[in-house]
Amino acid sequence: MTRPVQSVLRAASLVTLLAGAGRPLDLVEISAAVELPKSTVHGLLATLRSAGWVEQDRSTSRYRVSHRLDGLARSVDPADLRSAATPWMDRLAAETGLEVQLAWPDRDEAVIVQHVYRPDNSPQRLRVGEGLPLHATALGKVLLAHARPGRPVLPDRLETFTRFTLSSHDDLAAESTRILRDGYAVESGEYFPDITAIAVPVRDALGDLVAALATLGSRDEVLERGDAAKEVLTCLVRAAGFVSRAMAMLP
Amino acid sequence: MSGAGYVAAIDQGTGSTRCLLFDEAGRLVSLAQREHSHRHPQPGWSEHDASEIWGNVRRVVPQALSDAGATPADVIALGIANQRESCLVWDRRTGRPLSPVITWEDTRASGVVDDVVAAGHGATVLELSGIPPATYFAASRLRWLLDTVPDLEKRARAGEVAFGTMETWLVWNLGGGVHVTDVTNASRTNLMNIETLAWDSRLLSVFGVPEALLPEIRSTAETYAVCDDVLPGVPIAATMGDQQAALFGQTCFDEGQSKCTYGTGAFLLVNTGTTRPRSTTGLLATVAYVLPGEQPVFALEGSMAVSGSLVQWCRDNIGLVETAPRIETLAATVEDNGGCYVVPAFSGLYAPQWDADARGVIVGLTSYVSRGHLARGVLEATAWQTAEVVDAVEQTSGTRPDTLRVDGGMTTNHLLMQTVADVLDVTVERPLFSETVSVGAAYAAGLSAGVWPDLDALRRLWRRASSWEPRMDESAREHERAHWAHAVDRAKGWLTT
Structure with a gap:
């Protein structure tokens, strides 16, 4: 096999990154994401611009892929995701009697794309659009565990929300390893003291992670003997599979 | 099993x-x-x-x-x-x-x-x-x-x-x-x-x-x-x-309760109780349901010919978006409609205007207006058409619903549902069982066969899955209402001029 040409590989990774970002990125974000010095990235971007593959917004100096590459830029749209996922989220809420949330990664947060209330008609507030901390929620931890190396960039000091919040990077790395091994993440009072949740990945047709799906409730409802309750987990995994299949049917 | x-x-x-x-x-x-x-x-x-x-x-x-x-x-x-x-x-x-x-x-x-x-x-x-x-x-x-x-x-x-x-x-x-x-x-x-x-x-x-x-x-x-x-x-x-079934499936059994189904067109039905309503202000008087041995329950119905089909038109005829749901993503790239209004009178205007000579218009265009503003205008068109029907219901029946129950494919459009809540100034609720037409047929059949004892038992089956609270201030709403009305005037009678 021929030795890969490093600069082509790097340029390709920049195009992939910009195409999948869903919004224009600035130089600092890009160099952090691909783990290259700003000067190197700047040179690559200038070349891609002259080739017409990348555009730079004049007012903000942010970069995005050229409209000519729109067909290549097969990033997931949150509205498509919500449309495909909602029937299965409704069904999951009906089966489990629990609150259901779907989140996707946006910069350094897990942003809620769809939210189905706990089906008991109690007063609840729609949380679509709200950003959740990656290190303190089941949804965020699933996204983090499956993220590409170097993306997203977590702050050195992880914010503590409750006494259960994982606040060391080493603990978080161990948690990610466990999540990748088990296939699901558990949140046990780490963001709100009275909220327990399980989350699993939602993948696209190529097997890449596009979102995370969670059921939320009280500790007794979601966990048994400190781990994910089997029945809830079964329903959750099945629903995530249906969402993945529905995503694969999108144009 | x-x-x-x-x-x-x-x-x-x-x-x-x-x-x-x-x-x-x-x-x-x-x-x-x-x-x-x-x-x-x-x-x-x-x-x-x-x-x-x-x-x-x-x-x-x-x-x-x-x-x-x-x-x-x-x-x-x-x-x-x-x-x-x-x-x-x-x-x-x-x-x-x-x-x-x-x-x-x-x-x-x-x-x-x-x-x-x-x-x-x-x-x-x-x-x-x-x-x-x-x-x-x-x-x-x-x-x-x-x-x-x-x-x-x-x-x-x-x-x-x-x-x-x-x-x-x-x-x-x-x-x-x-x-x-x-x-x-x-x-x-x-x-x-x-x-x-x-x-x-x-x-x-x-x-x-x-x-x-x-x-x-x-x-x-x-x-x-x-x-x-x-x-x-x-x-x-x-x-x-089917529309009466959706009203039944949303368990709108009380006078004043209403539902709107957002499909290619949209159908809003309000339970008007046991007195027969009149088809005035462009609404249709219809029977909601009749249970054996009970008084008939009536409804007022307002239909909007073009709702989801406007989004489909933007996708298929204009190429504004690649999939229908992405109209929301595009609309969310801007804060407001930028002065752009879309009146989708493709085959005239239905309730409450009923003008067969009306045709669609896009008005308020300036060099400032972008694709995002147009997408906003498209979503707002459905919201304002709903508001016109609710206003007509209020004029006819004297009551304004404080909650609107919604169903249909467009209810996964979060921005649209928020806009409906904003322009109607009512709480909008989506039920967990979104197949309301079939749910209604099943509820009525189950009621008849004794699976459920009474309407109260059916009411208790209704579950809120999402809700949107109005958060637009009154002056902004009135400003937008006036502009929408102005745009509708432009659409009216197009074929006769």
């Missing part, structure tokens, strides 16, 4: 025929669906093949049973919801169709309607049937068939022919030749008296329809027949028009 008790619903719609099974908690257990062909042999004509639809029922019902691991013995009752106003005639002896299904959107019978109006019967029809003479309703289509199909009129008068809307056709086939309709469907024919809930001889004579053709009008939830095919032994315990 043996010993399980399910309620089955058939939803015979314009695009497909579906069968859904629900358990006693009202939860969806399985769903099978089959599309049928839709023919447009001439401009303005729209037909289905009745035999094809019956064939699809015979496929989707066993499919839904098999997906749930159930047999007909597990099914306690069957309810049917159907596309309204679409109708056909068939031979009573052979059961063979003598016409295609002529659908609600077919305008071939406009000459019949013109003649009825020209003969001065317009006011009579409106007073007696509660709805104005229009090609939308079934009577004009039936008259067209009598005029067109050879020997049909003669055979009809001899009692050899049966007429029916889709639920009548399905009950006939499922139940071995029982010829019935329910009040909600009959209320959409222009032939039923909305006070007596019986065929009215004056209306029959206006349209020249022999009574021998017509099915018996029954309540919404009673056993019409026991299936001898497809679900042998299962009682057919409810039939309803």
